[in-house]
Structure formats: C-alpha cells, structure tokens
Amino acid sequence: MAVESRAISTRPLPGSGVRSGSGHDAQWLTLTDCKRVLVVVHTEVYGSRLRDLLPLLESDLRIQIHFTIAPHAFNAGAERVLRALGGTALPWEVALRGEFDLVLAAGSQGVHRLRGPLLRMPHGAGHIKLSRLTDDRDPGAPRTVGELGRQYLTRHGKVVPRALALAHREELATLARTCPEALPVSVVVGDACHDRLVASLPLRGRYRTALGLRRGQRLVLVSSTWGLGSSFNRLDALLPRLLTELDPARHRVAVLVHPNVWSCHGDWQVRSWLAAAQRRGIVVLPPDTDWRVPLIAADWVIGDHGSVTLYATLTRAAVLLARFPATDVNPDSPAAELARIAPALSPAHPLGEQLAYARAEYPAAEYERIGRRISSEPGRFARNTRKLMYRLLGLGEPAHAASLPPLPVPAPLAGVTATGEIPA
Structure with missing residues (x-):
C-alpha cells in the first residue's frame, strides 16, 4: 500500500501556458x-x-x-x-x-x-x-x-x-x-x-490476508480524524489499554491517522508519538494507506466524527466512539445520527467487554439506514x-458503460514485523 517514491516534476509542460495545440510550443x-x-x-x-x-x-x-x-x-x-x-x-x-x-x-x-x-x-x-x-x-x-x-x-x-x-x-x-x-x-x-466500498466487500477475506491477519484473529481499527476534537488526542490513554487488555493472539490493533495530522506535524513526529505502541505490536498504517481496505477488513472501528467512522456503517465492523465533539458536527448529518446510536467508549469498563457489547448489540438495521444517507x-x-x-x-461520452474498479488487494504484508510495523 505504500507508494513508489518518484520525483515530482513541476516543470511547465508544452502547451501549459496557452491553449493545448496552439502557440509557439x-x-x-x-x-x-x-x-x-x-x-x-x-x-x-x-x-x-x-x-x-x-x-x-x-x-x-x-x-x-x-x-x-x-x-x-x-x-x-x-x-x-x-x-x-x-x-x-x-x-x-x-x-x-x-x-x-x-x-x-x-x-x-x-x-x-x-x-x-x-x-x-x-x-x-x-x-x-x-x-x-x-x-x-x-x-x-x-x-x-x-x-x-x-x-x-x-x-x-x-x-x-x-x-x-x-x-x-x-x-x-x-x-x-x-x-x-x-x-x-x-x-x-x-x-x-x-460505491467502491460496497463493491469491494466480497474481497474482505483477501484484504485480511494481505494485512497479515491470522485465522481467527480479529482486527480492531482505531481511526482518528484531525483537529482538537479527534480521537488522536486520546490515543495516549487508549493505546496502552488496547495493548494490556486485549489478547494479542486473538486481536490485532491497527491505527489509522488522518493524513492532515501527518501533513501538519510531519511524518517523523507522528511516527515518534506512536513509536512505543508500534514496538509493542500495534500496526501504524502509513498516511498513504487506502483506508478503505483496513476498514473493510476490520471487526471493530474505534473512531470519532471523521468520515472513516461513518463509512464503517457500510461494512461488518461494530463501531465505538472514542471522541465525538458534538458542537463541531453538523447536527443534521448522518454522523450525528450515528453518534446517537453507536456506543461510546468508557474508561471504567474493560475493553474486551465493551467490544463484546458493541458486537452483541450491533444495530444492523440502524447502521444500514445511516449508510443509505451517505449516497x-x-x-x-x-x-x-x-x-x-x-x-x-462539451464531448460525447465514450461508447462503454462508466465504472470504477473494486479496491485492489494490496501486496501481502509479509513485511509486517513482529512489532507491527508496516514498511513505508
């Protein structure tokens, strides 16, 4: 899922300053x-x-x-x-x-x-x-x-x-x-x-294999948007609990951080903040990860008011909210409706029990209704x-049906190390 490193050319192209096909170039x-x-x-x-x-x-x-x-x-x-x-x-x-x-x-x-x-x-x-x-x-x-x-x-x-x-x-x-x-x-x-998420749901098993999940292992995806109200501000409390309260043989934990956090604070700094958790087995997904693949693969999503949490209603993942700053959210949005239904993460109860509760009380009909509000x-x-x-x-369309492909299956992440690191 990492991109190939290429130099980005910013040279003017022929025709870039004038109409293509006219002018001296x-x-x-x-x-x-x-x-x-x-x-x-x-x-x-x-x-x-x-x-x-x-x-x-x-x-x-x-x-x-x-x-x-x-x-x-x-x-x-x-x-x-x-x-x-x-x-x-x-x-x-x-x-x-x-x-x-x-x-x-x-x-x-x-x-x-x-x-x-x-x-x-x-x-x-x-x-x-x-x-x-x-x-x-x-x-x-x-x-x-x-x-x-x-x-x-x-x-x-x-x-x-x-x-x-x-x-x-x-x-x-x-x-x-x-x-x-x-x-x-x-x-x-x-x-x-x-559309691409829904079309790609049948590939869930292949995505899970590519992400290094073993048979019977469950994926907990921690997702954070950017800004003061994001769940990133709670990761220092949440990640240690995930490490100590969940059986690593049965659960794999991955962290998906909004690209704006990486962009604003810098790749090195974000990796540094998450380094201790990564060394202990939590997978830190790089900023260029196609987030839709781990979302489809996830069994639980612990999120906030970001789009990833809302898109989880289209998948099989049970949702728990770590943060939800209601004053910053459009009250008429499907995300606000999701916050009224999804369970909120509690600091007072064991995480394993909360994951089990979210799965047992999974409100399938409500999530389907919210998912229909996305499109x-x-x-x-x-x-x-x-x-x-x-x-x-001002052109006629090509003479074939328009379509978008399912999400590609990433190369198997054999490179996911024992510490949980995915190579960039």
Missing part, C-alpha cells in the same frame, strides 16, 4: 487540440478523492490531464498523491495563467483564480463538520456546514463552481439554507467511496459523474 506535442483538464490537489485527502475520477477519463485521446498543487495548510501530503499517480505537476502560478476546459477540485481555496469551468467534488462523507471558528475566509461569520457555506462557494457575490457535486439529495436542503444561490449548479451524483445514488457515481464531466467538456 505546440510543435512539441504528439496529440494536439485535446480538451485540457486540470486536477487541483490541495491535500492528500482531496487528491485521494479526485483519484476516483481519473478512471472515468482514462483511455480517451481527446483529453489531456494536468495536475497542480494548490496552496493549503496541509499541502505536504499532496505530493504523495502525485508520486503515486506518477503525475507531472504544473506549478501553481503556471496553472493560474493557463486556460482549461475543466477544472476538478475537492477544496475551495484559490480555485476562483483558475480559468476554466470548475467541478467541485466533496472530500468527505455527509458534510459532517461545521466551518471552523477561525476560518479566515469570512471572519466572524456564523458557523455553517463545512464546504457548503457561502465562504466556500462564492467570491464577490458570485458562485464559483460551474457544477457542485453532491452525494445525497438531503444535501440540497442543507444548501438551500447555507448558500441557496448555488442550488442551480448542484448535481447529485452519489459517492465514489460508498442517494448507490452504485451510480461513475455513470452520473462521467456524464457530468463530459457535459462540461
């Missing part, structure tokens, strides 16, 4: 007059979301895809995405001078400066979080649903995206409250992670999103 091109698509990677999370769009555009010789890294506080992880893709990045300033037929982004910072119709994608499940109190895009404004407020969708009173992709029709009602002027450009397309277009993300992208490009 067109002599270097092999294919000319391509529609130019710019993929804007703000962070590792945003980039991972946009990766699910790329198979919908592949093998089309009418399209040239460029990448750029946009300014963001969590830029550090963006380079990992491009290394994994083997993509060549246009420097941001070069991208600002270019003209594109379609711009794909999962974030809002700086995209109003780009020239080309913007398709804004969501970067998480269910628009869980409220806008930050310290958001400098609209100081002092009341909190709104993250990424659906005016400060994220408009500039100087004008809606920035040409199209705003939503996962569920419920989000139209939210948008009607937070930024009604964006309703005309909104399109409910579904959720790629939802109102289940299984149709690929079809809907390709149709939208080609409409914006």
Whole structure:
C-alpha cells in the first residue's frame, strides 16, 4: 500500500501556458487540440478523492490531464498523491495563467483564480463538520456546514463552481439554507467511496490476508480524524489499554491517522508519538494507506466524527466512539445520527467487554439506514459523474458503460514485523 517514491516534476509542460495545440510550443506535442483538464490537489485527502475520477477519463485521446498543487495548510501530503499517480505537476502560478476546459477540485481555496469551468467534488462523507471558528475566509461569520457555506462557494457575490457535486439529495436542503444561490449548479451524483466500498466487500477475506491477519484473529481499527476534537488526542490513554487488555493472539490493533495530522506535524513526529505502541505490536498504517481496505477488513472501528467512522456503517465492523465533539458536527448529518446510536467508549469498563457489547448489540438495521444517507445514488457515481464531466467538456461520452474498479488487494504484508510495523 505504500507508494513508489518518484520525483515530482513541476516543470511547465508544452502547451501549459496557452491553449493545448496552439502557440509557439505546440510543435512539441504528439496529440494536439485535446480538451485540457486540470486536477487541483490541495491535500492528500482531496487528491485521494479526485483519484476516483481519473478512471472515468482514462483511455480517451481527446483529453489531456494536468495536475497542480494548490496552496493549503496541509499541502505536504499532496505530493504523495502525485508520486503515486506518477503525475507531472504544473506549478501553481503556471496553472493560474493557463486556460482549461475543466477544472476538478475537492477544496475551495484559490480555485476562483483558475480559468476554466470548475467541478467541485466533496472530500468527505455527509458534510459532517461545521466551518471552523477561525476560518479566515469570512471572519466572524456564523458557523455553517463545512464546504457548503457561502465562504466556500462564492467570491464577490458570485458562485464559483460551474457544477457542485453532491452525494445525497438531503444535501440540497442543507444548501438551500447555507448558500441557496448555488442550488442551480448542484448535481447529485452519489459517492465514489460508498460505491467502491460496497463493491469491494466480497474481497474482505483477501484484504485480511494481505494485512497479515491470522485465522481467527480479529482486527480492531482505531481511526482518528484531525483537529482538537479527534480521537488522536486520546490515543495516549487508549493505546496502552488496547495493548494490556486485549489478547494479542486473538486481536490485532491497527491505527489509522488522518493524513492532515501527518501533513501538519510531519511524518517523523507522528511516527515518534506512536513509536512505543508500534514496538509493542500495534500496526501504524502509513498516511498513504487506502483506508478503505483496513476498514473493510476490520471487526471493530474505534473512531470519532471523521468520515472513516461513518463509512464503517457500510461494512461488518461494530463501531465505538472514542471522541465525538458534538458542537463541531453538523447536527443534521448522518454522523450525528450515528453518534446517537453507536456506543461510546468508557474508561471504567474493560475493553474486551465493551467490544463484546458493541458486537452483541450491533444495530444492523440502524447502521444500514445511516449508510443509505451517505449516497442517494448507490452504485451510480461513475455513470452520473462521467456524464457530468463530459457535459462540461462539451464531448460525447465514450461508447462503454462508466465504472470504477473494486479496491485492489494490496501486496501481502509479509513485511509486517513482529512489532507491527508496516514498511513505508
């Protein structure tokens, strides 16, 4: 699951500053007059979301895809995405001078400066979080649903995206409250992670084998989002309990930390904070891990208000909440509903008993209902999103059904050492 280390080129490409196939540098091109698509990677999370769009555009010789890294506080992880893709990045300033037929982004910072119709994608499940109190895009404004407020969708009173992709029709009602002027450009397309998770559930056994789980061994996945309300702030108390209270012959513990934590604090520092637990057998998953694989493999998820916890409702995992900062969560979101149903981790009772309780009281019908709130277009993300992208490009779609592959089975992690370390 680790990406191959490649140098990231940021040299301007032929045609990068002007229309592809025109201008003095067109002599270097092999294919000319391509529609130019710019993929804007703000962070590792945003980039991972946009990766699910790329198979919908592949093998089309009418399209040239460029990448750029946009300014963001969590830029550090963006380079990992491009290394994994083997993509060549246009420097941001070069991208600002270019003209594109379609711009794909999962974030809002700086995209109003780009020239080309913007398709804004969501970067998480269910628009869980409220806008930050310290958001400098609209100081002092009341909190709104993250990424659906005016400060994220408009500039100087004008809606920035040409199209705003939503996962569920419920989000139209939210948008009607937070930024009604964006309703005309909104399109409910579904959720790629939802569809790929569901399609990959039959591969659970192969994922578990690749993750090094032995027969009869159960996986406890500890998941943390980023920020002050995340479960990462409780790991110093939780991880020692997992080590001392669970039988390592029967349980394997893996920790999945949001890429923004790695990006902000640095890879070395996060590994250092988790080093003692790792030496004692807890698996620390690298930031470039496709989190959907261990999520499908998990028997329990101990999480917080991050998207991973919500996506767990689509799997066989029982959920326990280590943290849930309700004041930072959209009260109408499926994550808020999950918090009203999932058991909360208790410091006063043995962990083994709590895991058994969560499994015995597993509310299957409620989790299924919450899972249905992630996407109102289940299984149709690929079809809907390709149709939208080609409409914006002014091209006819390829003459085959749009689809996304199941999640690949990672190489067997024979490299998981006795200390639980997965090589980067």
